[in-house]
Amino acid sequence: MCSAVNGLALAPGETLSLNELVGERTAEKGFLPAPAITDGKDLTDELGGGICQLTGTLYNAALLANMEIVERVHHSWPSDYLPVGLDATLNWDNKDLKIKNTTQWPVYFSARFEEHIVDVAIYGQPSEYEIEIKSEIVEEYQEPKPQVIYTDELAVGKTVVKTKGRKGYVAEVRRNYLKDGEVIYSEEISRDTFHEIQGVVIRGADGKNK
Template identity: 35%
Template sequence: MISLEKIYSQTYFGTYQTNYNTGNADRTTNLRLATNKINGYILRPGQEFSYNRVVGKRTIDAGYRAAPIYSGGKVVDDIGGGICQVSSTLYNAALLSDLQITSRSNHSFITSYADPGRDATVFYGAIDFKFKNTTKYPIKIVASTQNGIEKISIYGINVDKVTTKVYTQRTSSKEPETKYEDNPELKAGKTKVVQGGSRGYTVNTYKETYVDGVLKEKKIISVDTYKPLTRIIQRGTKK
């Protein structure tokens, strides 16, 4: 019998990290709140992890703050903004742990913290990220938000010496449109970029699985489409 202490002291498969802007205090607070919810979580063999269930509803009462999200084709502030970075980081850790992904959706637009094809968006009550512990032993999630790095590791016992590689291929791209808006508070002749915009892509994501260093499987795990995010420029009309 392998003790739980031994299981949780050994690296299983996946460790992944993403970067965040420490200067955005509200978004950083949201990251920490979500990260603290999943840190130390133990998943038994055959059990499914639900991000929305474990993290819970993102509300002001729960401590969440307004931070940037995508909504209606624009970047706007909303309660809980930023927590998709935690779900995206966890998604990659689960992929690298060769765990079964049971529910995952990409964002409508590309993100700053995850390459296209490597993100996992969530929205409480509608869009969830889920994966299943398909190993023979319990696994433990260890997560931290510190010094601009969101890091998530999955610990357990790698009996079969499985390793995975994940990579993406962009199959198409589309340039963003530019939209101009009048701003009566901005002096005439002046312009201000209020939304930088981003390209749209179609991306294939692949996973290779190795057992004791030998390639056993290569498959495409997702085909994701990202819309181009409109570049918005304000033009001054103030006399």
């Protein structure tokens, strides 16, 4: 996956679509099953699962390189490898990451995966500004009380978590342009809502709970 991005050049005014670049994730292309979010609340193995680690890292690199974000979609819940609001998901048929080179010069991409870490760098002409990305949780919602489903298929009292409960958040991301340490300009990049998720627990019934 990183090999598709590594060495890529993007001309002035050109837009990169990560889905178009990588193509559909299939076993024939060497993609393996890995955990991916399904139905907005569960993790199941899918071909190309885990691709979003590259998607999110590329998204952050593009923000810092002052590129225009044409399209980006956040996950159903925050990723644990990036600050809240700075993730990006990818799905072949309906979710893409598209970034545009709005500078007057080509930009070049470096991407590598080593020891479970994705590293992406974007090279181009130096900017007169230093760019920083700020992520802030502006609202937080408590995790709902889990739903308990009783079954005879488990030993009495034994529980299995079917769906993990999660808090909800509203996260705001801004891109700041600094000169000599002072913020000259600030723009809102995104305001994402991550809805709280009710957990589901399967528990062995004892006769009283049926």
